[in-house]
Amino acid sequence: MNTMDNYLIPVIPFHEQILTRGEGSFVYDTKGDKYLDLNSGQFCTVLGHSNPELVECVKNASSGLVHTSSGMISDAVLKVSKQLNEISGRMDARSILLSTGAEAVEFAIRYAKHLTGREGLVCFEKGYHGLTLGTQSITFGGRYTAPHVEQIFSIPVPSGNDYDTSILALKNIIDNDGDAIAAVVLEPIVSVGGMIFPEAAFFQEVSSLCKSKGILLVFDESQTGFGRTGSWFCYQEYDVIPDMVICSKGIGMGYPVSAVLFRGGLCEENHMTMTHYSSHQNDPFAASIISFGIDYIERNHLLSSNKEKGIYFLDKLKELSKISPIFTRPRGHGMMLGLDIEIPGVTNYRTIYQKVYDLAAQKRLLIQGTDGGRVLRFLPDYLISHENIDFCINVLGEIKL
Ligand SMILES: Cc1ncc(COP(=O)(O)O)c(C=O)c1O
Known part of the structure; x- marks a missing residue:
């Protein structure tokens, strides 16, 4: 099975992974590989994938x-x-x-x-x-x-x-x-x-x-x-x-x-x-x-923890941008953060972004870009652990183009 083998309207180019399930901050593909989903799907699964309490709520709501x-x-x-x-x-x-x-x-x-x-x-x-x-x-x-x-x-x-x-x-x-x-x-x-x-x-x-x-x-x-x-x-x-x-x-x-x-x-x-x-x-x-x-x-006091984790994530992005040759301008507000890719002489970032995406995915991290690939945005689920934020930073730090 591959992503080209479908009867869908091709409104968007699909990534190569075919996902089967999600749990917390992670999603799994048909090969059984586990990826950190740094953007809570399309910024939606804020309590993580398949949050057991949410699943219970949905069961109850649908039987009512x-x-x-x-x-x-x-x-x-x-x-x-x-x-x-x-x-x-x-x-x-x-x-x-x-x-x-x-x-x-x-x-x-x-x-x-x-x-x-x-x-x-x-x-x-x-x-x-x-x-x-x-x-x-x-x-x-x-x-x-x-x-x-x-x-x-x-x-x-x-x-x-x-x-x-x-x-x-x-x-x-x-x-x-x-x-x-x-x-x-x-x-x-x-x-x-x-x-x-x-x-x-x-x-x-x-x-x-x-x-x-x-x-x-x-x-x-x-x-x-x-x-x-x-x-x-x-x-x-x-x-x-x-x-x-x-x-x-x-x-x-x-x-x-x-x-x-x-x-x-x-x-x-x-x-x-x-x-x-x-x-x-x-x-x-x-x-x-x-x-x-x-x-x-x-x-679960998630408003205050979003503030605290947002600051933690931003500090880590700042540290990364100091040593990275390609990532710059870390910024954020709570659990909504951004980072630019900047390479001297490059004006069109689409190909560069695709490389960054692929290298991150090889290391089991799913990221998302915007503004023609020039900007990475991070809107993780509210329950993401500090260790998983560190994992993201380490993966980005290892990216060499
Ligand atoms: C700020 C904002 N408004 C509206 C929308 C549209 O939402 P939907 O895709 O659910 O129609 C989006 C989607 O990304 C958004 O970011």
Whole structure:
């Protein structure tokens, strides 16, 4: 059996390993080889693969009630809406459960347009929000969206503490087209665009500019949310209260579950009259999974341990970058970290990245690159051990091109 021997739509080039099962931070392939999965699948299995307690929760949830009609409500959904409200803190959130990140972003866009009566959206030039028609229009490279979505404006991602250019760009858009803008949709940490960590002060300025023009601020916390940065949501560390927050990936712990949070009062202030239907909205199955996740993270103090392990991982990346001829610019926030590959004279990093990936995989480490292979990103599961972080660093340190 090889990965070419399939009847799948070839939407992406597949790696050569054919996986059969996962356990904790590891996955196993058909040859029985064991790999450290440093990115929790696609940043989703935050409690590790096949976490026994999650498996038990799924068994119980599926032998109870997994799904209801759109107009019915279940006790599991009522319970999780209260829990999400509690962990949202000062945002005092109202929520809806959905399935994927793109679906959640589409929902937010749909309601931002409805609530403001405006069409326009502002995004980062290098943001990523999914690949449906609406989300692709605000995703890096969205200019390829067909049909073209009107009224999309973008601002540069700030680099370090230099955010004046981005703020100026936003001010210009607001001065010229502010009355047409429904929402500013931003990732608090720009992941696909190259692991860029804008400062809290930038988001605070964006928030007050939005407020001054009645523009909604939407945080896409698909990657940063549900504890990854060491808080329930990254906005809580930036001291900003967004109008909407998108949470996917980690919140499903490997299952296709997402949520959108609205700031308390948002619906009442704006007369919400539009209805929404999606077959799996507010499924009790999704609710049980999220409730379990919140309990598990609290019981095991994973917010504080993510902070601590994030610092440990970052320190190790810093040590590595001091001695490595190819890895540079270690950076991170909680369990979301990045590292650049830099080789003098190289501008196209795709082939180099493929070599790095292959050499790491030969040593049983699965990594992921972004931004044309120039950047490595690390979003491990929250339960990864310090020894496994060390293993990753050792493997990267041994890579010779
Ligand atoms: C920030 C962000 N938003 C939205 C999405 C889209 O999520 P999904 O692939 O589940 O549709 C992603 C996926 O990587 C993401 O990183």
